Amino acid sequence: MVTVNPRFAEKLKKFGAKTSTECFNCGTCTAVCPLVEEENLFPRKMIRYIQLGAEEKVKHSVEPWLCYYCGECQQYCPRQANPGELMMALRRYLTSVYDWTGLSRKLYTSKAWEVLSIIVLFFATLGVVALLHGPIVTTHTELETFAPRHIVDPAGWLFGGVLSIILLINIYRMYRLVMTSGEQVKIPWSLYVKEIFTLALHFFTQRRFLDCKSRRTNRWLKHWLLMTGYAVAFILVNALSKWFLTNEFLSVFHPARLLGYYATIAMLYVTTDAIIGRLRKVEPVHQYSHSTDWMFLILLWLTVFTGLLVHVFKYLDLPLPTYYTFALHLAFTVPLLGLEVPFTKWSHLAYRPFALYFMRLKESALQARARRPQTGVTASEIGG
Amino acid sequence: MGVYICTGCDIGESLDLEALSKVAASEYKVPVCKTHPFLCSAEGAGLIKQDIAGEGVNAIVIAACSPRVNTDVFDFPDVFVERVNLREQVVWCHPANDEDTQMLAEDSLRMGIVKAQQAELPVPFQAEDISKTILVVGGGLAGLTAAAETAKAGYRAVLVEKKETLGGWAAGLKNVVGLQPPYTELEDLNLADRVREVEENEKITVYKNAQIEKIAGAPGMFDVQIRQNDNLYSERVGAIVLAAGAVAYDATKLENLGFGKYTNVITGEQLEEMAGQGAIKRPSDGKPVESVAFILCAGSRDKEHLPYCSAICCTESLKQALYVKQQNPEASVYIFYKDMRATGNYEFLYQRVQKEGALFFRGDVLGVAEVADGQLVIAAEDVLVGEGIKTEPVDLVVLATGMVPVTAIGEKLVIKAEDDKGAQEEAPADEIIRSNILNLEYRQGPEVPPLKYGFADSHFICFPYETRRTGIYAAGSVRAPMDIPATIRDATGAALKAIQCVELTAAGSAVHPRVWDLSFPEFFMQRCTQCKRCTVECPFGAINEDEKFNPLPNPTRCRRCGTCMGSCPERIISFKNYSVPIIGSMLKAIEVPEEDEEKPRILVFACENDAYPALDMAGLNRLSISPWVRVIPVRCLGSMNLVWIADALSKGIDGILLLGCKHGDDYQCHFIKGSELANYRLSKISETLNRLALEADRVRMVQVSIMDYDKLPGIIEEFAGRLEEVGPNPYKGF
């Protein structure tokens, strides 16, 4: 029995769920959603949980991650309850629930925290650069001399390591919550391995996005561009930093430059497009923007843009501008990754495929149990 | 007499007109018999008018289209007009130039001629000392509106209210929901203005603190005795608007929801009163409420209590939720409902209440329990997530109880036919509830017979306002549960019906649904055996009884259905243009071929209101109908006298099909009980059939509505098939 809690909806408002009371539970949204399946009905049910204040139910639910915010429901809702945005808000809320540090909640619910965190990380990064940078060669652009790899690389690994640990812990917390909802079933180890394909598939393709019938734009393609652009940049910066962070001037056809261009253009195009979209508010997905959505887009755009500038200045052989923009580039990258990956928006890159993975695990286990012949007879059956 | 056959609309091409004319001219020796290619034209009608003036024709038979069309063209003053339906029911639904079609046309013409020979022109009934005053019973919103509208239309009204002040239930409302855009604001009903308008109106006499002692008489001449304090007043009125309203369902029966058990469980009415007086407080300690739960359908739509929906509890509760929010915007409001019936513009109100943060729960309330400090917890089944839920403790629980019409309250009576001799078998009789509102001096009981649940209404769709007592029109919540705008519309409509009634009565005409009809039943008293059939079976209580148990007809109460005529075993009740002998002669005019010709005959008695038009529609849609049928329209199946069946069968007709309206709870019979009574009479006919050594299968009754026109060919075919199995009527040729 759920005890009704009117304050829960109030609490969720900070996460962007402003319209939950408008919903009168007609179910139109569930009917039109291209992604619902018989076992996972949303968004109406989730909205009802918000209305009831069934916080525990919400915490354990996986449904918000199954929604890709095509906005179909939003266009059909007779009450302008914005079900798609409510699902988005639930994802924000769940992100904060999974996060054990508590920072996620702070970032989502307090603009002051958000801005302060960015500023602190921004200046801290600049400070670290000021302290640790190498010799400044002004006659000629020598980026690697300015940012010696033996310092940058370990710092990068350390930073990445910390973020990954936080995120992994969060994923484990998500796992605990999702797996303890509904029917309980024991999952054999072999299944975890068998279903790893689901995880990889969805991580790399986000193919469920294709089921969304968003007609006007190909959001899957854009999203995929962004994600591959990011992945390429990530690999360049981390694994192949000797190509990226070098004093050498590479030929235009060097793979590092080509890949770098791809990543830059892809990310710049998609973020610019999203910023314009959010300003014009035509697509349902862009109509309602939480402050963290802006934070993400602006930081990403600035990061990519300063990265581009570094490249341009370097190849124009302008030493000082190159070093300064590089410092700025780092100062944007650190809050972007530091705040987004484990605590806010970017964590979905892990939560979405894991949600599907966990769901598959549970479904397969349940199916297997249903197929298994009943062995063992209970005492009461014998007695009866 | 004159017979006019139209040859237009396919009739000329499909029939042998010479042979048809011969039926009139030779068989029946009709002096004037003419054909015309376009009878409904000015020229065609002119031809008839000429004959009326020149040849002295005063009964005419028009063999052309259905009697349901061109009524204005074939309307000749002081001349009896009988219409033979050659178009819709002969040539349009039977093959052209076919022997059987021709026989059908000729039989139809025979029946028409026989009827024109025997029928007389009705002479309208003239009531004496007619009053056109309208009595309005009840001074609530409906009564006030009805009286004011009556006066506006120029008629005098007499309003009787049992309380000391006018206004009724609506007077207890703090606010009403806005009836203007945006439909979300709370407004004042301005009832005081309405009361003043009535009290200051010269055309309206108001009796407050008064009760109706008795009402005798009939429309146009009701004598009303009103007791006010200790004085008796008399008023003569022409028609009555019954606007006595409803009361809230007795909440003490809702102990399962905590009423009477916990102090802080109250009814919607109590909350309204509290809000009207100022702050909404907890009855237990007078603290202003911080959380309120409304339970809708409290004792409504519930088999144990009121099975129906009272129409206003949802929106009244939404309104009251706004009272709570106005008092304290932070207050939590929980609304438990079965279905949110906030229809039409009330949707905006619902939306507003939602926006203001009230929480809605759809599903059954499982229970209300008191926790500490008089606070209450409600447990319910939330069907929207399929789970049990419970609230946090709330300060106040408000039960939205439904409405019970005052006509439903009182001792139940069944007035039976049984006299001292107790000899007669019973036709189903109606229940009357002695609610002490009208106190009619009617043989059939002192109040109007209610619909199910006790509402004073007669037909749920076709005839709103009409009760089953002619001249008494119900309006407002005594008729059906309704909200304020509907009540105002209802009262206006009922006032208009009452005015129509007094005017029609003064002209000697029937009221709805036979508004043009000037005929009325006449009783040949010498042969009456005082069996009381007619007094019991008249669906409208038109027939009283004198001290010697003789029926005492009241023509202005009569709706001219003919049910009494059908009921009378002595066949002494007849109308000038519709009687047992007239129909008997018509059916005897049908030519029944010999058995070896293998042309069976099926007589169809078709109710004029639905079945007959449905047959017309079948023709209009060119459906093909069995050629064996011969159709006689009847005013209502209730007017069917069993002797017709005996006559038809002894004449050799193979089967009789009765087409009437649906009866039972959701009846569609235009005279309420007619088709039910016909059905009842049929159940008694087996005896007659046995006497004639005939099979009961030869008589069948089918309920049809006008929309069943496409099923009619099948219904008839099926019956013909059954008759074929049974074999020809052995009485053929006798």
Ligand code: SF4
């Ligand atoms: S969010 Fe809109 S479409 Fe979905 S159930 Fe609520 S009102 Fe209906």
Ligand code: SF4
């Ligand atoms: S936004 Fe799209 S995916 Fe999400 S709930 Fe609505 S219809 Fe389904």
Ligand code: SF4
């Ligand atoms: S049964 Fe019909 S016709 Fe006869 S008195 Fe009553 S209302 Fe009139």
